[in-house]
Amino acid sequence: MKPCSSMTLAFSAVFFFANAVIAFDGTSAALPVEEITRLEVGPQTGQELRITGQDARVQLLITGHIKDGSTKDFTRAVEFTVAPEGVLSIDETGLMTPQGDGSATVTASLGSQTTSATVHVSDFAGTKPINFKNQIVPIFTKLGCNGGGCHGKASGQNGFKLSLLGFYPRDDYEFLVKESRGRRVFPPAPERSLLLTKPIGESPHGGGKRMEKDSYEYRVLRRWIEQGMPYGEETDPVVAGIECFPPGRVLKNNDQQQVTVYATYSDGTQEDVTRMALFEPNDAELAESSETGLVSTLDLSGEVAIMARYQGQVATFRATIPLGATVSETPPVRNFIDEAVFNKLQVLGVPPSPLADDSTFLRRVYLDITGTLPTEEEVVSFLADSSPNKRSDVIDRLIDSPEYADFFANKWNMILRNKKRQDEDQTGTYTFHQWIWNQLYDNTPYDVMVSRIITASGDPQWNPAVTWYREVSDSSQQVEDVAQLFLGIRIQCAKCHHHPFEKWSENDYYGMAAFFSRVGKKGLGAERLTRSRDRRVFHNEGVAQAQNPRSKEVLKPTPLGSTPLEISPDRDPRIQLADWMAEVNNPFFAKSLVNRYWKHFFSRGIVEPEDDMRETNPPSNPELLDALARHFIASGFDLKELVRTICNSSAYQLSAFPNEYNLKDKQNFSRYYPKRLTAESLYDAFHQVTNTNENFSGMPAGTRSVQLPDSSVGPYFLKVFGQPQGDTACECERSQEANLAQSLHLLNSSEVQNKIGSDAGRAVQLASQTDRPHEERIRELYRWVYAREPDASEKDIALNHIAQHPDNERVAYEDILWALINTKEFLFNH
Numbered sequence: 001m002k003p004c005s006s007m008t009l010a011f012s013a014v015f016f017f018a019n020a021v022i023a024f025d026g027t028s029a030a031l032p033v034e035e036i037t038r039l040e041v042g043p044q045t046g047q048e049l050r051i052t053g054q055d056a057r058v059q060l061l062i063t064g065h066i067k068d069g070s071t072k073d074f075t076r077a078v079e080f081t082v083a084p085e086g087v088l089s090i091d092e093t094g095l096m097t098p099q100g101d102g103s104a105t106v107t108a109s110l111g112s113q114t115t116s117a118t119v120h121v122s123d124f125a126g127t128k129p130i131n132f133k134n135q136i137v138p139i140f141t142k143l144g145c146n147g148g149g150c151h152g153k154a155s156g157q158n159g160f161k162l163s164l165l166g167f168y169p170r171d172d173y174e175f176l177v178k179e180s181r182g183r184r185v186f187p188p189a190p191e192r193s194l195l196l197t198k199p200i201g202e203s204p205h206g207g208g209k210r211m212e213k214d215s216y217e218y219r220v221l222r223r224w225i226e227q228g229m230p231y232g233e234e235t236d237p238v239v240a241g242i243e244c245f246p247p248g249r250v251l252k253n254n255d256q257q258q259v260t261v262y263a264t265y266s267d268g269t270q271e272d273v274t275r276m277a278l279f280e281p282n283d284a285e286l287a288e289s290s291e292t293g294l295v296s297t298l299d300l301s302g303e304v305a306i307m308a309r310y311q312g313q314v315a316t317f318r319a320t321i322p323l324g325a326t327v328s329e330t331p332p333v334r335n336f337i338d339e340a341v342f343n344k345l346q347v348l349g350v351p352p353s354p355l356a357d358d359s360t361f362l363r364r365v366y367l368d369i370t371g372t373l374p375t376e377e378e379v380v381s382f383l384a385d386s387s388p389n390k391r392s393d394v395i396d397r398l399i400d401s402p403e404y405a406d407f408f409a410n411k412w413n414m415i416l417r418n419k420k421r422q423d424e425d426q427t428g429t430y431t432f433h434q435w436i437w438n439q440l441y442d443n444t445p446y447d448v449m450v451s452r453i454i455t456a457s458g459d460p461q462w463n464p465a466v467t468w469y470r471e472v473s474d475s476s477q478q479v480e481d482v483a484q485l486f487l488g489i490r491i492q493c494a495k496c497h498h499h500p501f502e503k504w505s506e507n508d509y510y511g512m513a514a515f516f517s518r519v520g521k522k523g524l525g526a527e528r529l530t531r532s533r534d535r536r537v538f539h540n541e542g543v544a545q546a547q548n549p550r551s552k553e554v555l556k557p558t559p560l561g562s563t564p565l566e567i568s569p570d571r572d573p574r575i576q577l578a579d580w581m582a583e584v585n586n587p588f589f590a591k592s593l594v595n596r597y598w599k600h601f602f603s604r605g606i607v608e609p610e611d612d613m614r615e616t617n618p619p620s621n622p623e624l625l626d627a628l629a630r631h632f633i634a635s636g637f638d639l640k641e642l643v644r645t646i647c648n649s650s651a652y653q654l655s656a657f658p659n660e661y662n663l664k665d666k667q668n669f670s671r672y673y674p675k676r677l678t679a680e681s682l683y684d685a686f687h688q689v690t691n692t693n694e695n696f697s698g699m700p701a702g703t704r705s706v707q708l709p710d711s712s713v714g715p716y717f718l719k720v721f722g723q724p725q726g727d728t729a730c731e732c733e734r735s736q737e738a739n740l741a742q743s744l745h746l747l748n749s750s751e752v753q754n755k756i757g758s759d760a761g762r763a764v765q766l767a768s769q770t771d772r773p774h775e776e777r778i779r780e781l782y783r784w785v786y787a788r789e790p791d792a793s794e795k796d797i798a799l800n801h802i803a804q805h806p807d808n809e810r811v812a813y814e815d816i817l818w819a820l821i822n823t824k825e826f827l828f829n830h
Contacts, residue, residue, distance in 0.1 A: 062108045185225050287321075483512065781813075
C-alpha cells in the first residue's frame with residue numbers, strides 16, 4: 001500500500017469529522033449527523049430539572065433519535081451552552097453544578113439539531129446541616145474507605161474501623177467523631193483534620209491519595225467539620241430506593257452510554273446520586289463501567305447488567321448488544337423454550353447453529369439424563385430407526401430408567417451434603433441416598449420432596465430425610481443451605497451485615513433463622529449408636545423466634561421478602577416455610593430449580609452462577625426463565641416433565657459446532673456448549689468402552705461410580721477429575737475444568753493402561769475376533785466410544801496402524817482404544 005502524504009491524511013481527517021458525529025470518548029461514532037432526527041434531554045423526558053442546595057449535582061442525558069428508529073447517547077458529543085450565566089455550570093460530560101439561585105436554560109447542540117431544558121436552582125446559600133448518613137457515608141463508600149480491603153474489614157485498618165460499605169452509619173459516626181478522643185476531626189481548623197489531610201496526600205496514608213483538595217468530596221467533608229460534625233435527626237428522610245435512567249438500552253459493540261442514578265427518599269423527594277453511586281457489570285467480558293456511570297460495551301454480543309449501588313440500595317441498567325446478523329431461519333420451534341431462545345437470538349442478530357445429527361444427539365442425551373454412554377447395540381438401533389419421533393421416544397425411555405435416578409441422585413446427594421465422616425455414619429448416609437433415589441425414580445413432586453427434607457422429624461432409620469440435619473446441623477447452616485439450594489439466594493453475607501449486592505439485611509437472615517429455632521435433637525438411645533452423629537429430630541414446642549445479635553431485636557419467622565408470620569407455639573414453623581416455598585407466586589422457588597436444571601443440560605444457567613439469583617445478577621433471558629418456572633408450577637413441580645420439555649426442545653438439540661456468527665456467544669444458547677464429562681460419568685464411560693469394571697469397597701459387584709452413595713468410597717480417578725465431597729450446598733464444588741494431572745492420569749497411569757490392556761477387555765476381544773474384517777471391528781469400537789461411525793480418514797488411520805502390527809494385533813487395538821479415550825470428543829459431552 002502506498003503511504004499517504006501528511007496533506008492527504010489531514011484532508012481525509014477533516015472530511016471524515018465534518019460528516020460524522022464525534023463520540024464522547026473522542027473517537028468517531030461513525031454516524032452521519034443527518035441520520036439524527038431529533039435530540040432529547042433527560043434523564044426522564046418531560047422531567048422538571050431542579051438543583052436544590054450547593055451540594056447537589058445533576059447529570060444530564062442527551063439522547064439522539066435515529067432515522068432507523070434506534071436511539072443513541074450523545075451526552076459527550078454535543079456542545080452545551082447555559083443562559084443566563086451565573087446560575088449553573090455544565091461540563092463536557094453533562095454534569096451540572098449550581099452557582100446561585102435562579103433559572104437557566106441549558107442548550108445542547110449537535111450539527112443542526114438542538115434541544116434545551118430549563119433548570120431551576122434554589123437554596124444555594126442555605127445553611128442546612130449536612131446529614132452524616134445521607135451525605136458523608138456515601139463519600140466513604142465511593143472512595144473505597146469502607147470497603148472490605150480497607151477500613152471496612154472486620155479488624156479495621158491501622159487502628160481505624162468503619163462498617164462495611166457504610167451499612168451501620170451510627171457506628172461509623174462513633175468511630176470517627178468520638179473514638180481516640182476525636183483526633184481525626186479538628187473543627188477549629190477543618191483543613192488540618194486527619195480526615196482531610198490523609199486522603200489528599202498531605203499526611204501519610206496507607207490507602208494512598210483518594211481525592212483532590214478542590215474536589216466535591218473534599219468540600220463536603222470540610223463543611224461538615226465546620227458545622228460541628230452533625231449526625232442528623234431521627235426524622236430526617238432516608239434512602240428508600242434507587243433507579244437507573246435509562247433502565248436499559250440497545251447498544252452496539254464498542255459503544256458507550258451514560259447512566260444516571262436517582263435516589264428516592266422516604267419523604268418522596270428525589271436526588272441525582274450518579275457521582276456517588278458505585279457501578280459494576282455482571283459480565284466483564286461484555287461491558288465496562290466507569291466511576292461516573294459511563295458504560296462502555298466491548299466486542300461480544302449479548303446482554304449485560306450494570307449494577308448501581310448506593311446507601312445499601314441496588315438497581316441495574318441493562319444493555320442489549322446485538323451482533324446484527326440476519327437470522328433468516330431457525331430450527332423448528334417445538335415448544336415455548338424454542339420461542340423464547342430463538343426470539344432472543346432474533347433480537348440480538350445471532351443465527352443459531354443447526355440441529356445436531358442423530359449420533360451426537362444420542363450420546364448427548366444419554367450422558368445428560370443418565371450419565372452413561374449408549375451401548376453399541378443402542379447406537380446401531382437408533383441410527384437405523386426412521387421414525388420421526390425417535391428422539392422423543394429415547395428421551396421418554398431414559399427418563400423412566402433407573403439410570404436417570406442414579407445420575408440425578410448423585411447430583412442431589414452431593415448438594416444435600418450427604419456424606420460419611422466416620423464409620424458410624426454409613427447407615428444414615430446410605431439410607432438417605434436411597435431415599436433421594438426413590439424420590440427421583442418415583443417422580444415425587446419437587447415441592448413435596450423439599451418439604452419432606454425441611455420438615456423431616458423422627459428417627460433417621462424410619463425417616464431417612466432426617467439425615468439432612470446431621471451435616472446441616474445449626475440454624476445458620478439451615479438458613480443458608482435452604483436459601484442457596486432451594487431459593488437460589490446466597491444470603492450468607494446478611495448474617496453479619498447488609499448484603500452488599502442485594503436487599504437482604506440481618507433482619508431478613510434472622511427472620512429466616514426463626515423457622516428453625518424450634519428444631520430439637522436427641523440421641524438415638526441404642527448402645528451401638530452412641531458414637532453416631534445421627535440424631536432424632538423433633539419439633540420442640542415453644543414460640544419460634546430469633547434475635548438479631550447486633551440490634552438485639554427479636555424476630556418472628558419471616559419468609560424472604562415477605563411479612564412476619566404468627567405461628568402457634570404448638571405448630572412446627574418449618575411447615576409454614578415449606579408451604580410458603582411451594583406457593584404459586586413464590587418468586588424464588590420454581591425459578592431456582594428450573595435454572596439449576598437448565599445449567600445441568602446447557603452447561604450455563606439462565607442466571608449464572610445458578611444459585612446466585614438477585615436483582616443485580618439478572619437472567620440472560622428473563623422470558624425464558626419465567627416461562628420455564630410457570631410450566632414447572634403448572635405441571636405440579638414435575639421434575640421428569642421438566643427434563644422431558646428441555647430435552648425435546650430444538651434449543652437443546654442444536655449442534656455444538658458454531659457458525660461464523662455465534663462462536664463468541666456464551667450466554668444466549670445459540671448452540672450447545674460442550675462440557676467435560678463429570679468425574680463419575682467419565683469413569684463409568686471409561687469402563688464401558690474398555691469392557692472392564694471396578695470393585696468398590698463395601699459395594700456389590702457391578703456398581704458404577706455414579707451409583708456410589710458416599711464420595712469417600714471413590715478412587716483417585718474421581719478425585720482428580722473433580723468429584724465433589726459434599727462439604728457445601730454449592731454445585732461449584734464439582735470441578736469440570738481440565739488440568740495437567742487429569743491428562744497425565746489418562747495418558748500413562750497404571751490403572752488406565754492395565755484396563756485398556758486387560759485380557760478380558762474390549763481391545764483384546766476385538767483383536768481376537770479374526771473371523772470379522774478389521775473395518776467392521778473398528779466401526780464397532782467407534783460406536784462404543786463416540787456413538788457414531790468413523791469417517792473415511794479415521795478408518796484408514798486405524799486400519800493402517802493395525803497393518804503395521806501384523807504379528808501383534810492386540811497391541812494395535814490397545815493403541816487405538818488408548819488414543820480414542822484421550823480425545824476431547826470422548827472426554828466432553830458435545
